[in-house]
Amino acid sequence: MSAEAKPLSGLRVLVPRGGTWGDLVSRALRERGAHTVIAPLVDFAHTSEEDKLVNALKDLEAGKFDWLTATSSTVADVLKHHNAVIPPTTSVALVGEATAVAFTDAGYPITRTPSEENSTHALLEEWSEIDSGSVLKVLTLRSDVAIPVLTEGLMSRGHDVTQVLAFRTVGVPASVHIREDIESGRINALLVASAKIAEEVAAQFPDLPSDTIVACVGVNTLETAAELGLPADADDPSHPEYPLKRALIETVESVIDQSDMLD
The missing domain is CATH 3.40.50.10090 (Rossmann fold)
Structure with a gap:
């Protein structure tokens, strides 16, 4: 063309x-x-919840979460900055091509992404484990200006969600x-x-x-x-x-x- x-x-x-x-x-x-x-x-700055983030990442490395979620590529940068370790017992659910590329480039595993429409709503619909009847411990990492669609979707299903503002968005x-x-x-x-x-x-x-x-x-x-x-x-x-x-x-x-x- x-x-x-x-x-x-x-x-x-x-x-x-x-x-x-x-x-x-x-x-x-x-x-x-x-x-x-x-x-x-816009750029991304350190979170106002730094202590909460550090403690959550320690719990992550200790295997206390069943799942980690992210819908922003910046989360991969935050994890790398903190030398965070995702243990093999923790699965990773992502939305967005940029997010998946960033996690792959950072060397982090990806367990689940939407197979059809690449959206948060599609992930919630396709994520069979969250409707299995078991209460999952999930760590959601997001921006301070984000709308917590995924976080609220998980909580509405009765899961034990730890939500942390992983970074701030600044002009x-x-x-x-x-x-x-x-x-x-x-x-x-x-x-x-x-x-x-x-x-x-x-x-x-x-x-x-x-x-x-x-x-x-x-x-x-x-x-x-x-x-x-x-x-x-x-x-x-x-x-x-x-x-x-x-x-x-x-x-x-x-x-x-x-x-x-x-x-």
């Missing part, structure tokens, strides 16, 4: 996260014709060069992949060109973007840029599930 025939040709897209997540998304967008600029608008100022490229329209599409990123886009780029595509991934992201007044013209199917925006969102969703912004 020639570059001209690819659905995202003509887009220069700001990818607002780095690491495994950013690499996967950027590669998928380039394969469909877009040019990408990885410029993180990162864009460079002067990035701001100039956005204000001039040289970067003509912004990927908004979480509520926190929506907040950063609204705060850092208050005067977006009218033809800049703002592509929001996930219901929570859309709701936050609307509250912040981010442009939504291309959300109308009659808008001439609607097909391009949908192609951008669908490309991202093909490699990164919305759950990476949740639990």
Whole structure:
């Protein structure tokens, strides 16, 4: 397929996260014709629950948990930072391609991921062990801004869940060069992949060109973007840029599930 025939040709897209997540998304967008600029608008800082995290990881190494869950690739970084050991008696359930890649690269085992739709809800539906009648001890590690979908799903089934905020999500100022490229329209599409990123886009780029595509991934992201007044013209199917925006969102969703912004 020639570059001209690819659905995202003509887009220069700001990818607002780095690491495994950013690499996967950027590669998928380039394969469909877009040019990408990885410029993180969020980063990850030490948790406010450091003592609780350290104690939980000690219990993990001691084999006190039946399962460990993660839906963010950053959890693998946290585990590596703490030299955490996952014993063979503890199984690992993950959601999201970026999460699985990060765990594999870190040398951690993966027991279960959704086989169909790669989402938190699909994991809860397919995870046969959580409906076996036995009470499982589960350690869930997530961000401070995450919606605890997986945690609450496990607790509602009566399991013994230890939930720990493994890291904090913080905003990162864009460079002067990035701001100039956005204000001039040289970067003509912004990927908004979480509520926190929506907040950063609204705060850092208050005067977006009218033809800049703002592509929001996930219901929570859309709701936050609307509250912040981010442009939504291309959300109308009659808008001439609607097909391009949908192609951008669908490309991202093909490699990164919305759950990476949740639990």
